Amino acid sequence: MEVLVTGGAGYVGSVVAEELLKEGFGVIVLDNLQEGHHDAVPEGAEFMVADITVRQELEKVFAQNRIDAVMHMAAETVVPVSMTDTTRHFRCNVVGGLNLLDAMLEHDVRRLIFSSSAAVYGEPQADEIGEDHPKVPLNPYGETKLIFERILEWYGRAYQLKFICLRYFNAAGASRRLGEDHQPETHLIPNVLRAALDRSAPVTLFGTDYPTRDGSCVRDYVHVIDIARAHILALKRLEDRSGRAYNLGSGGGHSVIEVVEVARQVTGVDIPAKVSARRPGDPAVLVASSALARQELGWKPEYEGLEGIVSSSWRWMKEHPRGYSR
Ligand code: UDP
Numbered sequence: 001m002e003v004l005v006t007g008g009a010g011y012v013g014s015v016v017a018e019e020l021l022k023e024g025f026g027v028i029v030l031d032n033l034q035e036g037h038h039d040a041v042p043e044g045a046e047f048m049v050a051d052i053t054v055r056q057e058l059e060k061v062f063a064q065n066r067i068d069a070v071m072h073m074a075a076e077t078v079v080p081v082s083m084t085d086t087t088r089h090f091r092c093n094v095v096g097g098l099n100l101l102d103a104m105l106e107h108d109v110r111r112l113i114f115s116s117s118a119a120v121y122g123e124p125q126a127d128e129i130g131e132d133h134p135k136v137p138l139n140p141y142g143e144t145k146l147i148f149e150r151i152l153e154w155y156g157r158a159y160q161l162k163f164i165c166l167r168y169f170n171a172a173g174a175s176r177r178l179g180e181d182h183q184p185e186t187h188l189i190p191n192v193l194r195a196a197l198d199r200s201a202p203v204t205l206f207g208t209d210y211p212t213r214d215g216s217c218v219r220d221y222v223h224v225i226d227i228a229r230a231h232i233l234a235l236k237r238l239e240d241r242s243g244r245a246y247n248l249g250s251g252g253g254h255s256v257i258e259v260v261e262v263a264r265q266v267t268g269v270d271i272p273a274k275v276s277a278r279r280p281g282d283p284a285v286l287v288a289s290s291a292l293a294r295q296e297l298g299w300k301p302e303y304e305g306l307e308g309i310v311s312s313s314w315r316w317m318k319e320h321p322r323g324y325s326r
Pocket of ligand 1: 192203218256279
């Protein structure tokens, strides 16, 4: 089976492509290289530079390749950017997504796994968020993901499109070859590890006055390889699970301060940290219930501890202190 991975030169997309290849799928990676890295495209994948907001570029990809299914990860993802450059998020995540669906239908491709997000839920109203939790996004990024989920529901009915939405919580960690390299980096684990590499630049902890066990925010970190494997399980279960959305989390929360502590143990470095004000838009706790993905997809995260996740990121960062090819 030939799978098109949009955003396949990005952090999650490249690991999805890598896992697909390991399982014997044919892989075509599409990426505009705005955030993605050429060096992140796994060997064995066909690579095409294309932008999903440009319909003709998508057309070329579909015309030149046999495609049986799509895993859609190409997106604008930086939440603060979505607050100010809102049109950019809607254009890429909604208009680009529609372009993709149009190209798929025109070429009779009716299988899609969509990369959605915990951001569709907004402010948590429960300790563990289940898929039926109210969906009131706090930012345009989450709104675009929710809108596209809803578009998929209607396309599913009208055009017999089969799809599954996977709502990631905090993707983290690295595979042997592929890791996290954003510019600028906003995520906690790479920022903590960066401060272990360069002790002159402490990591900033955004708020220690939250109503949590140690005052810092709690998040549900899940290994990027486990996220990638969930995509493959979803593809395999598409016939009987189409139309569903599944949370991908590890089922446990870790505070920002706990992440720093684990990173200190893993690296053996007394990582310098400084406390600053809260970051706008951060809920105190975001933890998933992933029971449904376990039950219905047979998904079982392999990397359940934070230590394994942080160790894999640390190994990758030491091997790529300047990220991909910079
Ligand atoms: N965070 C932090 N310092 C950083 C980056 C993040 O204290 O340099 C905090 C952030 O405020 C949040 C948690 O770490 O509470 C996870 O943030 P991240 O950006 O990694 O993921 P998010 O949960 O926002 O998707």
